[in-house]
Amino acid sequence: KKDLLTTTHLTLQEIHNILETAQQFAEGMVWKPETQKFVANLFFEPSTRTKSSFEAAERRLGLDIIPFEVGTSSVLKGETLYDTVKTLEVIGVNAVVIRHTADNYFDELAEGISIPVLNGGDGCGHHPTQSLLDLLTIRQEFGSFEGLNIAIIGDTLHSRVARSNADVLSRLGANVVFSGPKEWFDVERMPEGCRFVPVDQAIAEADVVMLLRIQHERHSDGEKINVKDYHLKYGLTVEREARMKHGSIIMHPAPINRGVEIADCLVESERSRIFKQMQNGVYVRMAVLKRALENQEGGIGYVAAD
Ligand code: CP
Incomplete structure (x- = not known):
């Protein structure tokens, strides 16, 4: 699965591919998944740019956003990050974007989570x-x-x-x-x-x-x-x-x-x-969402072969 956790995990070829796709989106390329795809944005830390530009990117790609607010979720009852993401996965979410206060929060999702995790920032770790x-x-x-x-x-x-x-x-x-x-x-x-x-x-x-x-x-x-x-x-x-x-x-x-x-x-x-960077944030997030979702099996409308 095509997670995006750190840039260190990406090869130079993958970086160039993402940048090329983002540039194509900046120049007006249109791409939408063939089947309905759901995404959720889990922000455990405040954000303006990352959260709203991921959401703009998701809408431009025709994705369905399942609203998730930490403050009204069962995280407040002590549910772990793993159980939260696993729950979203089994109800049909195809990818999650997560910003969290803990460095390397994604380590606890490495085993058992099958949907792509896109890191929107982990503590003092990566972005x-x-x-x-x-x-x-x-x-x-x-x-x-x-x-x-x-x-x-x-x-x-x-x-x-x-x-x-x-x-x-x-x-x-x-x-x-x-x-x-x-x-x-x-x-x-x-x-x-x-x-x-x-x-x-x-x-x-x-x-x-x-x-x-x-x-x-x-x-x-x-x-x-x-x-x-x-x-x-x-x-x-x-x-x-x-x-x-x-x-x-x-x-x-x-x-x-x-x-x-x-x-x-x-x-x-x-x-x-500085404001150009923010605008480019939408195109880069479209590119990493495309990378995560294209060729992904599943999604409403997908019919598995016998
Ligand atoms: N640059 C950045 O990550 O901004 P936000 O915290 O507003 O998302």
């Missing part, structure tokens, strides 16, 4: 569709990844995007560096070969400046961050943006802390591809 939409945005801009300088700047310690992107971009031939507060850079958790460089150098050399949100909700209470101080020391200020290379772009997975990791006026500036 594969975010990485793929970032890749699509870079590919649209530069055509390929080979030799590009990518600077990932900010809360690398808590970011599920940072590690996924560093891994996949390095495998695709880009040079990835990290920057921000050095104490937030954990070399042990980063892919081999990724370096830490001071923020002014990282920004001046980058083709892509990829900013990360300070994840206040994952920092302990004793770790209060002065946001004004952060902006001046590590943020993309107007002065730093003026030193960016010709043709370089700004990205951010959002939500954005305007005026903290990026100056408010740069969020929608000419270099910014």
